[in-house]
């Protein structure tokens with residue numbers, strides 16, 4: 079029997095309309111709220127938990143295109159109606175689950191893991207969602223829909239991913255970046271892919287407003303995570319954790335949050351496995367925010383009874399410098415369902431968390447630093463205990479943020495008292511002096 083897997087857009091407020099995934103629509107026409115992708119769970123349930131697990135494992139990191147990609151290895155649970163000929167993939171996911179043994183011991187934890195999502199084609203976890211969105215665009219263009227280009231506002235990583243995937247598929251793309259608020263690497267990524275790069279004299283929230291206006295005519299397709307196709311790809315982080323831990327579900331998953339699509343996505347992934355009875359428990363979710371851009375944290379402190387957008391201040395964690403998160407409703411619901419916690423980290427805390435982690439062999443970006451700093455606080459507060467299995471989602475590759483690292487180790491970051499300062503030692507090419515200096519530094 080062949081099963082017909084189905085998914086569609088539906089309003090998160092429960093309005094009754096259903097819209098096909100190949101329709102250009104981002105918000106509910108009845109109430110204006112965001113849409114989400116809803117899957118026909120009854121069809122998915124016709125395969126047992128064991129059958130799904132075996133299928134995922136069979137495909138994982140193999141050569142059978144496109145299923146070797148860890149996103150497309152779960153195609154039936156992600157975006158089932160895509161024609162494989164339209165899939166635009168760079169072999170997503172399958173990123174290393176790093177056992178942070180030394181860092182864990184320093185914190186008093188035995189079971190600390192860092193999911194290295196930045197070990198990706200464009201150096202951040204944004205590839206996971208972008209492969210789904212750009213594949214759908216390719217399909218819609220193949221069906222004759224008038225989509226001239228795909229556009230996004232970005233704090234640097236979404237634009238890098240959109241640019242790369244559109245370059246792979248030969249689809250025009252436009253990226254809206256806040257001027258001087260992304261790293262040099264992030265700026266160069268869309269440039270080198272030959273994508274129209276707009277550097278706007280505003281912040282991310284300003285770029286987000288701008289791109290929505292530009293996309294309102296429907297001939298330019300919006301690639302931000304308010305487009306819930308992206309969430310479907312990002313949720314495979316949870317599927318992959320399930321796979322990599324051989325079915326054991328961690329007690330805590332900590333992720334840095336800005337626009338809040340990802341914390342919602344991770345929740346959606348675990349919830350789906352739970353609803354399909356593939357897993358029997360849910361982890362507690364922790365969203366980590368920079369103190370300078372912490373609207374969700376403020377809401378959490380009020381028991382999520384109210385939410386106010388803020389004007390985000392400058393933070394080293396530039397990819398989460400967002401004051402008006404698009405996915406706020408999804409995120410609050412997800413956190414409530416997952417007994418969630420929201421933490422915050424100051425500039426000093428996030429930078430030194432990176433410094434300490436990197437000294438144990440990691441190479442973290444500032445956003446991962448926010449998550450690690452929040453982890454440190456939850457351990458200090460006794461919420462996370464030695465018996466707990468904890469995963470920190472590392473969202474981008476540290477190599478995208480060498481400017482931050484160089485300034486940290488030179489002790490030149492504003493509002494940061496660097497605790498792990500290391501600098502190169504300059505010496506003449508004289509072996510005796512070199513050896514004497516080595517012995518001195520080793521304290522021999």
Ligand SMILES: *Cc1c(COP(=O)(O)O)cnc(C)c1O
Pocket residue numbers: 202203204235236303334335336337338339340341397398443445473474
């Ligand atoms: C996008 C991004 C985040 C945050 O994800 P949201 O869905 O915007 O909350 C965190 N870290 C990095 C490096 C990112 O690029």
Ligand SMILES: [Zn+2]
Pocket residue numbers: 089090091092093106107108109110111
């Ligand atoms: Zn609605």
